[in-house]
Amino acid sequence: MDWPARAVWPPLDSAARVRRFPLGTVAHSCASRRPWWGEQMLPDGAVERVQEVCAAIGKACEDAGVAQWDVLGEQSYGLDLNLEAGRITMVGAGGEGGFGVRVVDDGRFGFARLVDPSGAERAVDQAMSILRQSPQISGFELPAVAETAPLPSAFHADVAHLKAEDLMDRADAMLAHVASVSPEAVVTGGGLGASATAAAFLSSEGIERASSSTSMGAGVQVTIDVDGQLTSGWEGASSDDLLPEVPDCVDLAVTWAECTRDPIKVDPVDGPQDVVFSEGAFGSLFGMIVGSAINGPRMARQESLWSGRIGKQVMASHLSLVDDGRLAGGARTASIDGDGVPTETRMLVESGRLEQVNWSVRDAAKAMADGQVEHAQSTGSAIRSIDGPPSTGTRDLVLTSSQRRPTPDELVAQMDDGWMVHSIMGAHTANPTSGDFSVTTSSVLRVVDGEVQGAIRQAGVTGNLADALSGHVVLGSPNQRDGRTGRHLHLADVLFSGTIGVNPA
Structure with a gap:
């Protein structure tokens, strides 16, 4: 029996963790x-x-x-x-x-x-x-x-x-690896899980x-507390299959604990700038804003960023977005959704144009009964758990580009004067109806003439994701890391030019 290919309705928790088991x-x-x-x-x-x-x-x-x-x-x-x-x-x-x-x-x-x-x-x-x-x-x-x-x-x-x-053997290997590559670094949080x-x-x-x-799942927080400076990096990964003994998320956590040390002083910069978001930072905003924008009930209630825009341009013409219920190795891959409707691989945004949105059985019927839409039917997009009835959601969202997709280093090299933001705090405060966001970051690097100059302690990051996705945007090469790092979001590092503001604290 093929259903579900995995837990069809996974918990919305960190990609670095699996379920916790408190019974023993x-x-x-x-x-x-x-x-x-x-x-x-x-x-x-x-x-x-x-x-x-x-x-x-x-x-x-x-x-x-x-x-x-x-x-x-x-x-x-x-x-x-x-x-x-x-x-x-x-x-x-x-x-x-x-x-x-x-x-x-x-x-x-x-x-x-x-x-x-x-x-x-x-x-x-x-x-x-x-x-x-x-x-x-x-x-x-x-x-x-x-x-x-x-x-x-x-x-x-x-x-x-x-x-x-x-x-425990794997955990010992992770701890030993951190000590070997960065003797001053300490694993101050995280863990391993399997279910x-x-x-x-x-x-x-x-x-x-x-x-x-x-x-x-594996997750690790690495901290360096030396000479009055405390810096840290957190990374994680998950998979249906066995992760490597020391997943590459461990090295990445060490890297960010190290590269954010010895912060430099920079002058405030007015107006929008060039910004490279890591896949994780981008995903935090993308899931909150775009995930809501493609929700049929929200669109019917005029609460979607893209309400009334089916058939119109909503992203740069080289970008496409697929909601894939049958993606190999996907976090939400399954043959049927939470209502029992067969899942599909569905093109939501094609060449920047919004083609369709998602519906569950009840939400589609309600929108029609309330006169909000003339026609709606299930798209195999119901998300469900044993704790509640189905509702409209997404399967695995995959963002692609028809243009060449540069490596992360190449994205940074394209910036004359900009920033690299690795993680953000406060993505939940983003406005899914307007696309506006104002978040903070303590994992941010200053870039001048395509070269990293150093880290700053903290910065505010502001912008509108709808404008950013419709403007000059370059999607980086696909993630080649161990396991899934963005739960059901399959994105990449991304360069936004002239649409995002970074304000050093």
Whole structure:
């Protein structure tokens, strides 16, 4: 069974981390004990057991006379290791999971979450109670079963067979590597994690999927506190497969802890300037602003940056944006979405022109019923968890350019007078309706005549992402780093010329 190729509805947390498992902890001295789940994280028959509970909840729905229903179930097992003050501070092992049931009747819906399968009848009663109080949406009903093409499995035995001592060996290797490349640097935060998940989806309309997946994450904060200067760098990566023993995010964290030392003094610069954003800094703003702009319900409510602009130019003509639900190795790759609708590879922005936006089943029906749009239908874009019903979201967003894509060094070399911004703080304050943002950075380098002059302590960064994406923009070469570094965003370093302001503090 191919669905989901991974956890279809991943948590919106750092790309450097996987789920935390609070149910049990293992002291460093006893981490070599055999894991309580056996030879691999995912116990034999785990997927089948999740399916059986989904079927039992479905039967409870049928017995209660529910017109339509769907159930999502997940059970995860994993290991979590924390790093602090240059050493391993905790290794945890445990599991988490549950089931979410949605009931639909005459355009109304209710939802309930349960952990104990014996509470199925009570959960269905709760969902029906909510349904009776919810507003009716004309035309809202669950989707029928449809054919979907299979996807490669996201279950990797190398990850599933990891044990606590394996993570500890990897952590020791990361700590030793940092000490060898930068003797004054200390790993002051971060960790490693690995998990395996069994998932199943079942609906009254005949949609049934089940599979297992794995996930691994690494994150590290490197700090140098010498001669009254404290600088740091944070980087992370995640993957469905096994990460290298020392992922390249470790070296990058060391690099930024080192290159931001001995800050230089610079004079204030008025007006927009040339700025290179790293993929991470760019992604923080892109996800907040563009991720909202392509949301159908927000567009229908005139809350989108691009409301009323379908068919019009919204980016530079060399840029295109794809929402790919079937991307190999993607963070949100799956054969169906949270509603059970088949996913697709969809061109949202082609050669700078906005072609379409995203919808889930209920959001599309509601927008039409409210008279906000003449036509809308699901685009296979529903995001869902066991904690709540589906809503419109994105799969894996991939930004491309038809122009030559320079390396990061080449992007910097193109600037006569500018800045390189590696990370930002405050992206959540960006205005997704206007595209305006005002953020701060303490990872910023001054560039003159194509060469880095040094770091400054802090700067404010202001601009409008819509203007920046429509102006003179150069998209860098694709990221070749270990694992995923931007969760479901697949971007690159980017050069904006004359549209972003950097104000040294």
